[in-house]
Amino acid sequence: MLVKAACTNEVTQRWTASLGYTRTGVSPTLVRLAQKSATEARWRPSWLSPGGLANVLLTGLGFTWKRLLKWRRHISGRKLTVEFSSPAYLSESARLASEQLPCRVLAFYLVTAVRDPRREALLHKQWCRDHSIVGRVWVSSRGINAQVSGRTADCVQYAHFVAGRFPGVKGAKAKGASLLCKLDPVLEPAFPRLRVKAKKLISLAPELDRSLDMEDRGQDLEPGEWQRRMQGLESGKPGKVLDIRNNYEWDLGHFAPAKRPGTEELVEMSPSSLGLTSEDKDTPLYMYCTGGIRCEFFGAALRKKGFRQVYKLKGGVQHYGNTVGDEGWKGRLFVFDRRNSVAVGLEGSASQLACPICGGGVVEEFWNCANLDCNRRVVACRACAERLLGCCQECRHRQGQ
Template sequence: MALHNRISAAELKVKLAAETFRRVTVSFYQYAKIEDPQAFRDDLYLKLDELKVFGRIYVASEGINSQISIPEHHFEEFRNRLYAYPFLTGIRLNIAVDDDGKSFWVLKIKVREKIVADGIQDPTFSMENKGKYLKAKEFNELTEDPNTIVVDMRNHYEYEVGHFQNAIEVPSDTFREQLPMAVDMLKENKDANIVMYCTGGIRCEKASAYMLHHGFKNVFHLEGGIIEYTNKAKEQGLALKFKGKNFVFDDRLGERITDEIISNCHQCGKPCDTHTNCKNDGCHLLFIQCEECAAKYDGCCSEECQSVYHLAPEVQQEMRKGTEKGVMVFNKAKERLRPRINEKEE
């Protein structure tokens, strides 16, 4: 059996649209020692491909990071196959909050140096000493303490559309930049309760270990991140302290947590929290665009991109030759459009 997809993207998307069964979007991660990441990757690919699981999974010697879409009728078998790996037995599966089942259309499993790009070069750093987990109820209680500082360990464009009340933003485009920035920003608060959170838990767990490594005393991280918090808060009837939308790294680009819209269209300034990618394939800027501006600019980020978008496909392709392939993100905080290579962190 092939260990990689060999069907075109267009065909895969048609097949996804034609499916008559429901899919469930799930994320999970685990920091663990994997002796042979490539062998594990190949074995996992065979097991998941057979169940028609789609999604993006990163495997490294430090563990696994996964965001996937599972046919609902295969969910139990998927869990059985996953839990058959000793280091994944009983692992928490974060079920998406606002899910249309169309988050992914192909299965990609890649071996990487790390499961989340952190930029840490210090050989003495260890994930064994990490912050204390906080469940939803504990998070709500601790964040009422005036000696508590809540830190958002996500990228600026994630924070922009939704975040916890009174959370501090570490204004950066990448996690690797945020870690030293968080240490510097909070260096005068080493005795405070530092509560860190992210989308599904993987970044804030590593961040909590990094903070402890740099001398902070009382460090906590939200178990399962925003996704698990929201599900548990709703189940337990707790007050939702998160406001707005939770950005996610799949085709949905966000899941609605509360009705508040706390961000604005990057083109006209109207309240809006809908992320999109510029329709000009030579740009693909990730930005926030309202319905009116989407119609006005044909889904493009500017009149310049709109004019390119309407050129013949072969002309557009010629214009793209020699350009660096990356992902553009609109960084309003820095008042410019900044290109970066996108790290699918959660």
Template sequence: MKKILLFNKYDKDTLLKQVLSDPRERQVLSFYRYVKIENPREFRDMLYETLFPLGTLGRIYIAQEGINAQVSIPTDEYQSFRNSIDSHRELKNVFFNDAVENKKESFLKLKVKVRSKVVADGLKDDTFDASDVGTHLSPLEFHQALTEPEVVIVDLRNNYESEVGHFENAICPDAGTFREELPMVEEILAGKEDKKILLYCTGGIRCEKASAYLKHKGFKKVHQLQGGIISYAKAIKENGLSSKFKGKNFVFDDRLGEKVTDDILTVCYQCGNPSDRHTNCANLGCHVLFVQCESCQEKMENCCSERCLDFIHLPIEEQRKLRKEGRHHEYETHHLTRKHVGR
């Protein structure tokens, strides 16, 4: 029997051709669980060996504290994938969050990585009880709770996520990382320790740790959206309700978003016209994530600035040389910020 390589060995173009040439439909899904994993490295290799033959693509992070996964699988392998995950006692019956929209090229390869934490939160877990989480609300319970008087709604995602979509009346901290956000949320909520707090994020994992942290800090009525925005969007659609989440749900794969409603909440950073289309700057030395409409994409060739546009037209060898020397920054402006669009 041929031994499975425990890592990808192909370039992006080859991987894309492989994905697009496969006639099977694919399902994007995510799952997470905070659970003690004794040997993350061994667990990582075992997981890769069982999931790769099923055609699994995506990104899985493993740490001693648990697992966080966003993957794409052939739909005809869905049950086999479920069985494979359930075969690991640490993951038995873990909740699968199926995506609302699917795209074959959402992921091009399988990456299973060992990390110190499944989400970089900057917290010292030995200083509080991370298992004492907030009350989980189903999507429909959360939908109803949003209408209650004096409820406080908090978006636990980064600014580039919340700018294109968020719940009505939600507090959206201007933070670039989850690590930065938790102290900001604590400060924003100061004096509201007795209020009913509703937390939400993309799939629920950030709320797990944040709710326990807030309870440790004295907040008495902490609630969180079970399954995150992904589950909420699906439940609202299935029940024919009007969504209180407006705009697009940012996702961490090549789709960069799932439309929940047709509302466009932000504008192109370059021309100021309505747009919710995220892209990464084509200058790999910059690669900043920003909102760019299709017209500016064509004009700027996916670049965030004229200087980055100049850079990508340099000979490839010169680009590599400048990046190696650290001089590619000479071509960046980084003038595109969320303040630029008046968010």
């Protein structure tokens, strides 16, 4: 939040202080505070809203920082903290070079009740348009999910705009509650256009989706704690690692102990598709996905099904790579933008994966099957890519017959 104070008239000791913050609308408490300030110190608060930013302007005689800080506390206490997670770098010069790239890919989600998703989506659409931000923003009654890209300052500002839009997130006032934003430097915006919609954030199987309780979705593990748990599994502690993504994402890269999910879309996934039985009701279940949101929903589904020890990797593999590195990870990480895949941790350091088609080469290529009726995502080594001519194994085989 921006706090500015200046003595505008030295003779009369007239001061003007402005507190800029990204929250539209004025709460009753803020109005009460304003009225009190006005009568006590003859300060005159007013609200200006240029471009969705609310600005508190205090003008008055005799300036006290105490009063200003009181305002500041009130306003910032109603806002989520924004936490940025950025890639790890090999060296200081690599970090500097990367940070000088003009654009960013910003990814975040927030699970929270949204009263009017349509209206909320419109506000975000307008904001993003005004700031030339491209990408996807989905808003539903259960929260918001965004993968966007634009100029660095605009991405950072958008994150603050969002945090300011949802001051009522459960635990927002508690210490440590934050909007975790993955922020990757890129040369140019990573999406072709902007799409902002009021729609479902995540499509689970209807049977799982119907009775979700989003207040109960398992326990977050910080990346460091996740790493310790993975090491614990290696040394024989009980538990299962669940990849809450799709087959092709697993093919491109995964945590070593995770089995291939066996499904092409999340809507096909169920406890039984992951090999869970009633015997696992007390097994520690460690879930991970790209950025974390799929685990929030699937975690709620597992809890509903009576699994008692549900853990999810906070911020997903992206945050893990930024925080811990590639420890325990194999291959690359599939991402849903122009980049297709990114390194987990430092570029080129993770152990490489064998081609799922021939088992020989190293996974390097990635495409959608050229047969439009199929359009399946394929991951393979370069030799297989050349042999399959843009198709998947099955379609190529059929063509050959």
